[in-house]
Amino acid sequence: MENIRHFFDRLQPQSDEDWQFFSSKLVKKEFPKKALLLEKGQIENHLSFIKKGIVRFYIPEEEQDLTFGFAFEGEFFSAYDSFLTRLPSTYNLQALSETHLWQLTYDDLQEIYQQTGAGNLLGRQACEGLFLKKQKRELALLQLSAEERYVNLFRERPEVIRQIPLMYIASYIGITPQALSRIRKRIS
Amino acid sequence: MENIRHFFDRLQPQSDEDWQFFSSKLVKKEFPKKALLLEKGQIENHLSFIKKGIVRFYIPEEEQDLTFGFAFEGEFFSAYDSFLTRLPSTYNLQALSETHLWQLTYDDLQEIYQQTGAGNLLGRQACEGLFLKKQKRELALLQLSAEERYVNLFRERPEVIRQIPLMYIASYIGITPQALSRIRKRIS
DNA sequence: CGCCGAGTTGAACTGAATCAAGAAACGTGG
DNA sequence: CCACGTTTCTTGATTCAGTTCAACTCGGCG
Secondary structure, three states: OHHHHHHHHHHOOOOHHHHHHHHHOOEEEEEOOOOEEEOOOOOOOEEEEEEEOEEEEEEOOOOOOEEEEEEEOOOEEOOHHHHHHOOOOOOEEEEOOOEEEEEEEHHHHHHHHHHOOHHHHHHHHHHHHHHHHHHHHHHHHHHOOHHHHHHHHHHHOHHHHHHOOHHHHHHHHOOOHHHHHHHHHHHO | OHHHHHHHHHHOOOOHHHHHHHHHOOEEEEEOOOOEEEOOOOOOOEEEEEEEOEEEEEEOOOOOOEEEEEEEOOOEEOOHHHHHHOOOOOOEEEEOOOEEEEEEEHHHHHHHHHHOOHHHHHHHHHHHHHHHHHHHHHHHHHHOOHHHHHHHHHHHOHHHHHHOOHHHHHHHHOOOHHHHHHHHHHHO
């Protein structure tokens, strides 16, 4: 649990009371490999911190899933758009390995926003971080070739390439598994 | 100036004092058509509300600019990543037509965050909105063909297609002007 | 051991890029 | 307000990155 506190303190040093209040709301939850954490159509009711494991974000399709994100140990995640809008999620969340989480419900988070001075500040800063990530990704998709996107991913998030099956990485950078296999051969 | 207040009240009804404090910081500024509002390398020091006009976001390149966003009348904009991180912007902001803004400096905004109860709340909600937009765009770039992205843009933001030169739209959806010209011919 | 999903490789195909040239629209100065 | 130069848009021909379809290999698991 300390790693979550460190996470927050890095954003902004937290008062002990605020932290007390916050951490009292956290609930531990564990999932086996390949478990669905959230299914398309459900409303996301959690903001989760990954104690251990990897989570994949994907839109399920008959042909081929569209994988568009990953979250790792030490990171927060959520189907954030569903969480914010309270509308059904348009995608699934899945544990790629055995995964242990600390979870916060939507209502608890709203209470935290209201009760603690730091709530909105943290919410804002967390959201700003998400925005910056998406912005980077947008530019990568617009201006880089498939091969450049792969090399870029390798540079920025080597853990993705080390730990995640090729087919999901291919989908993430917007190409077919075959194309990625050829890129790998070419550059290695 | 009322339209800005409406903007905020839509997010969250504002107290008159908070609004007073906020609006006292706003400065009016006007730019002619094609003016650079911010140049790559500068640190963005403003959050701006568009009273009138259109703003283009682009990465300047010898070959061909990469246009990746637009902002219209009644919207807030900023080179938000530079504004947040206080690092030089990696892109330019340009007025596509004569443009009138209400601007807030970084320091003023920080003061607003600290002094008013609503500051962080608004900051958070504004950022959440930006995040949702980027998320949509990511999925559009990943799962739609060029033609679908064009039709999609047409549906979601017809004002873009009506008011913005083809070459910028082409860049925005990630193709060449030639390709977009052909798509237009095909579907009309 | 055998099966099944993941990864690789090959061949044919295709959407979009590139190169090139002409037409239309736009803006600026006389 | 017209004339000219510049920029944007269109259209054609060629090329290329990445898709699709298909067959084969590899590794893990029941």
